[in-house]
Amino acid sequence: MRCLVAELPDGEVVGYASCAPELSTWQGREYLHMDCLFLWADSRGSGLGALLMEAVVAEARALGLDEVQ
Template structure:
């Protein structure tokens, strides 16, 4: 039974001028949190980055996700301030 996972991919940051591993999602099923699984998954993500020769993992979490923020802070991760924008693009032929 899968109770948690992380998805990630190598990316290039034009802002920082370096490659990194981007973690798009870290998920743990309710009822499984607090048992150390998140830290084990993060260890696996860090191992993946090292295996690819990358020295950094980056990800985002919403400001309202206080549990995730506390978890990431406990890991020693450092938050970077920035705004995330989305721009809806109408399909061809839509007004």
Template sequence: MTRVRRARVGDLPDLVALIAEHAVYEKAEPPADGLAGRLEPLLFGSPEPRLIALVAELGEGGPVVGYATCSAEVSTWDGAEYLHMDCLFLRDGHRGLGIGESLMDAVRAEARRLGLGHVQWQTPVWNDGAIRFYRRIGATSKDKRRFFLPVR
């Protein structure tokens, strides 16, 4: 039985390990050293944190096998807030078991809790499994490219 819950401070090592695995999966650069220290204030620094992290564990207190992170953002075009899901990842061997859907249900519950009308996210165009999953749960997509601009 999988349980999805809000991440706790003690989950940071597992969360950082999952994030590193996620980067490898998406063929991206690994996170810079000190990620746990940068995430801790975002996740746990206030009663209503800037970043929400949800973890999927196998049974109560079992190993953490997946995560989702999200935060409230603003759409200029809509003139409204929405929940932006930055990451959703499951360890290899744990996909296709309903865990991703449980994480998405928890993300939707966070959006409802915050009074937000929808969730937005992105996935690499080559990630056919994720795209099939998102379409199966009723999501639609728009083609866009994501740009990064360093400011230092």
């Protein structure tokens, strides 16, 4: 399991995305399952959610996986 965090310049953590490689028995291959994407209410609308999603996709690529669910 991986947990990617959104952190403000002062070090405050304001959100996270958790994900883990999973095996699809239907497709017979691995993919990256994103379990949760969370941002504190006052950090929503700032673009941090999109950055976390980009980080999850980058994590999938780093693991050699071509799909995020």
